[in-house]
Amino acid sequence: MKQATDYTALTQDQISTLQRQGCTAQDWTQVVVTQGFDPACIQQAHFMGQVEIGDLSGTITTPQGLAKPCGIYHATVMNCTVGRGCRIANVGVHIANYNIEAHVCIEHVGLMQTHPGATFGNGIEISVLNEAGGREIVLFDKLSAQFAYMMCLHRYRPKMVAKLKAMAMAHTEAVTSDRGTVGAHASLCGVKEIVDVNIGPWARVHQACSLQNGTLLSCEQGPTTVGADVIAHGFIVAEESSVTEGALLTEVFVGQGCRIGKQYSAEGSVFFANCEAFHGEAVSIFAGPYTVTHHKSTLLIAGLFSFYNAGSGTNQSNHMYKLGPCHEGKLLRGTKTGSFSYMMWPCRVGPFSVVLGKHSSNFDTADFPFSHLEARHDGKCMMVPGLHLTTVGTVRDGAKWPQRDRRQGCDKRDMIDFAVFSPYTIGKMIKAQTQLKALMDTTDKSVETVSIGGALVKRLILRTSQKYYRTGIEVYLREKLVQRIEHALAQGRDLKHALAVDDSAMASEDWIDLGGQLMPRQRLETFEEAIERGDLASVEAFQEALNKIHEAYEEDEWAWARAAYEQVFDVTIDAFTGESLQEAANAFVQVKSKFLNLVVADAGKEFAEMSQIGFGQDGTAEAVKGDFFEVRGDYEDNSFVRDMKRRVAELQSHIEHLNQQIQDKTTQENLC
Amino acid sequence: MSDVERRIKEVVARTLKIDVGRMTDESRFVEDLGAESIQSVELVAAFEEEFDIEMDDEEALEVKTVGKAIEFISKLL
Numbered sequence: 001m002k003q004a005t006d007y008t009a010l011t012q013d014q015i016s017t018l019q020r021q022g023c024t025a026q027d028w029t030q031v032v033v034t035q036g037f038d039p040a041c042i043q044q045a046h047f048m049g050q051v052e053i054g055d056l057s058g059t060i061t062t063p064q065g066l067a068k069p070c071g072i073y074h075a076t077v078m079n080c081t082v083g084r085g086c087r088i089a090n091v092g093v094h095i096a097n098y099n100i101e102a103h104v105c106i107e108h109v110g111l112m113q114t115h116p117g118a119t120f121g122n123g124i125e126i127s128v129l130n131e132a133g134g135r136e137i138v139l140f141d142k143l144s145a146q147f148a149y150m151m152c153l154h155r156y157r158p159k160m161v162a163k164l165k166a167m168a169m170a171h172t173e174a175v176t177s178d179r180g181t182v183g184a185h186a187s188l189c190g191v192k193e194i195v196d197v198n199i200g201p202w203a204r205v206h207q208a209c210s211l212q213n214g215t216l217l218s219c220e221q222g223p224t225t226v227g228a229d230v231i232a233h234g235f236i237v238a239e240e241s242s243v244t245e246g247a248l249l250t251e252v253f254v255g256q257g258c259r260i261g262k263q264y265s266a267e268g269s270v271f272f273a274n275c276e277a278f279h280g281e282a283v284s285i286f287a288g289p290y291t292v293t294h295h296k297s298t299l300l301i302a303g304l305f306s307f308y309n310a311g312s313g314t315n316q317s318n319h320m321y322k323l324g325p326c327h328e329g330k331l332l333r334g335t336k337t338g339s340f341s342y343m344m345w346p347c348r349v350g351p352f353s354v355v356l357g358k359h360s361s362n363f364d365t366a367d368f369p370f371s372h373l374e375a376r377h378d379g380k381c382m383m384v385p386g387l388h389l390t391t392v393g394t395v396r397d398g399a400k401w402p403q404r405d406r407r408q409g410c411d412k413r414d415m416i417d418f419a420v421f422s423p424y425t426i427g428k429m430i431k432a433q434t435q436l437k438a439l440m441d442t443t444d445k446s447v448e449t450v451s452i453g454g455a456l457v458k459r460l461i462l463r464t465s466q467k468y469y470r471t472g473i474e475v476y477l478r479e480k481l482v483q484r485i486e487h488a489l490a491q492g493r494d495l496k497h498a499l500a501v502d503d504s505a506m507a508s509e510d511w512i513d514l515g516g517q518l519m520p521r522q523r524l525e526t527f528e529e530a531i532e533r534g535d536l537a538s539v540e541a542f543q544e545a546l547n548k549i550h551e552a553y554e555e556d557e558w559a560w561a562r563a564a565y566e567q568v569f570d571v572t573i574d575a576f577t578g579e580s581l582q583e584a585a586n587a588f589v590q591v592k593s594k595f596l597n598l599v600v601a602d603a604g605k606e607f608a609e610m611s612q613i614g615f616g617q618d619g620t621a622e623a624v625k626g627d628f629f630e631v632r633g634d635y636e637d638n639s640f641v642r643d644m645k646r647r648v649a650e651l652q653s654h655i656e657h658l659n660q661q662i663q664d665k666t667t668q669e670n671l672c
Numbered sequence: 673m674s675d676v677e678r679r680i681k682e683v684v685a686r687t688l689k690i691d692v693g694r695m696t697d698e699s700r701f702v703e704d705l706g707a708e709s710i711q712s713v714e715l716v717a718a719f720e721e722e723f724d725i726e727m728d729d730e731e732a733l734e735v736k737t738v739g740k741a742i743e744f745i746s747k748l749l
Contacts, residue, residue, distance in 0.1 A: 382710075384713060445721075458714060460714055460717040460721060463717060463721075464713055464716065464717045464720075467729065594729070594730055598729055598730065601730070601733045605709075608702070609703050610702060
């Protein structure tokens with residue numbers, strides 16, 4: 001925007017007019033304006049240093065919806081460029097060293113200044129997970145969940161971490177400036193102080209208390225909001241996020257589409273896409289996508305979270321009063337912690353597990369997804385592996401996350417794969433099933449409990465948990481096969497080729513959840529090696545490579561699913577006939593129906609007698625049912641239950657139709 | 673009381689830590705005998721081990737009383 005040739009010096013008449021309107025300048029020759037400048041729109045303004053002023057004629061609509069004159073009123077402006085169509089009014093101390101782009105409204109701001117060499121929150125190193133240090137993340141305004149995850153957690157690749165750090169610092173150097181920027185159409189109103197803060201276009205900063213050393217990324221399609229009484233020092237807040245209601249941020253990264261408010265306090269932490277944090281406190285956490293904490297007395301400390309929901313009073317310890325706060329916890333994606341749950345780090349919890357009670361022992365259940373982890377009276381963890389596989393909450397979560405992606409406007413920086421059932425979770429289930437069977441086979445019946453990673457499992461449950469996992473594995477693998485067939489039929493491809501693994505696919509037994517993005521281990525290793533070699537040397541190249549991995553997901557997943565299918569069901573897919581494809585489709589109907597029916601049954605518990613406790617206040621026994629019906633409705637009419645039942649009903653006819661198509665196609669292809 | 677009935681009641685008593693005397697055929701595991709969610713899972717596992725049977729998950733959901741358990745398991749034996 002800044003083009004020196006656009007500006008001309010003030011005429012003597014213009015200077016005289018300005019002086020009559022109470023304006024002063026340290027040196028009027030340093031105040032330059034664009035052609036057509038009207039001095040009437042500048043009153044009681046005081047200029048210091050070089051000030052460039054655009055066309056300030058006309059009006060601007062304030063965030064409150066009022067059209068007010070553009071111009072500069074009651075403000076001291078030092079070394080600034082003021083774009084066309086701006087309004088600057090009632091600045092308490094001064095605005096210094098800012099490039100203010102077009103159509104910006106700044107009213108009732110106490111102090112606004114950029115110091116020489118400001119980095120705007122970039123380049124700050126924060127100690128995430130390990131509060132004592134060693135896992136520092138460098139904040140910068142292009143940080144993604146994947147970049148942060150690798151920098152923080154893959155310390156066993158020091159060369160790669162050094163390269164990532166160099167990228168972050170190069171970016172920091174590139175944005176370091178003696179001048180801050182306020183992007184076009186931003187509005188700043190009633191803010192006490194803004195020091196060394198870059199503000200993106202269309203951002204709204206209203207009634208904030210103190211913003212220092214930070215960046216607000218924002219765009220027209222996804223404006224960022226900073227609201228009342230917010231204090232943020234050393235921060236980056238990304239597009240489409242809001243930080244409001246007295247939130248207190250100290251050295252914090254807030255990713256895209258986040259909501260932080262209601263006096264939430266966070267320090268040395270990163271929050272990625274679509275996190276929500278209210279009331280509670282975070283210290284040194286890695287809040288991956290969809291980390292949600294809504295309640296008071298909830299402290300998240302030194303932990304890794306994603307797709308996470310914190311119950312009220314959730315708490316952890318990272319300090320055993322020995323060598324400092326050096327313990328870490330990892331709650332893998334989809335975990336929930338119940339009210340007043342407590343964990344003593346180090347602990348690692350498998351994906352989509354539920355943690356209840358006060359755990360005062362360390363445990364690692366990372367390879368046992370969908371587990372129920374409940375603390376015994378002595379603080380030991382009792383685990384029921386796989387119990388939550390068919391709970392209604394798991395199914396609802398899987399459906400709601402994609403729908404709640406608030407990143408609608410700007411480029412999505414964090415890569416997210418939403419699938420609840422994926423090679424990542426199913427792979428863990430296959431391993432868990434094998435381990436449970438081995439334990440069952442080798443444990444005497446006189447033994448009451450066995451230990452798995454420090455968690456206790458009742459021997460009796462070993463068989464039950466295998467059944468849970470078996471159901472999940474079968475549903476997933478059969479479904480993937482059926483989907484592959486359907487896709488091929490829809491595209492008119494021949495089945496033999498459609499079931500083959502694409503040349504571009506990368507198969508690994510292990511899959512990784514890289515800060516919300518799922519990928520085969522081999523993809524990750526190739527990616528990290530490229531960084532180490534210097535082949536991916538910029539943040540843009542890093543992001544592009546992740547995009548390509550994301551695009552390869554479907555074929556990579558099929559490569560994995562196909563191999564797992566052959567292993568689990570002991571078949572050779574290349575030898576499949578039309579008949580065996582139909583058998584597989586029929587088996588899918590069976591197992592998927594069973595799965596959905598178990599979910600429906602779980603939903604039924606919400607309507608059982610025990611769930612009706614407290615209903616029918618002051619009434620008779622008959623009133624309980626009536627009250628419950630009016631408030632909660634009827635089980636059969638519940639929208640979720642109806643949807644699940646509809647899916648079960650449609651499944652059979654859907655597969656019958658598919659089987660007919662398979663028969664037609666295989667006759668055509670002579671695949672019999 | 674048949675042998676199956678006796679063994680079922682013993683399994684229930686052991687798993688839910690209650691007296692056999694408290695049970696009738698009409699006793700509901702959750703509402704009357706206080707079985708929590710996890711205990712219901714343990715109960716099914718205990719029946720399976722005691723009688724060396726496999727209870728289908730969906731069908732097991734319908735077994736909500738002691739009497740139903742006796743009826744269901746007797747059919748499997």
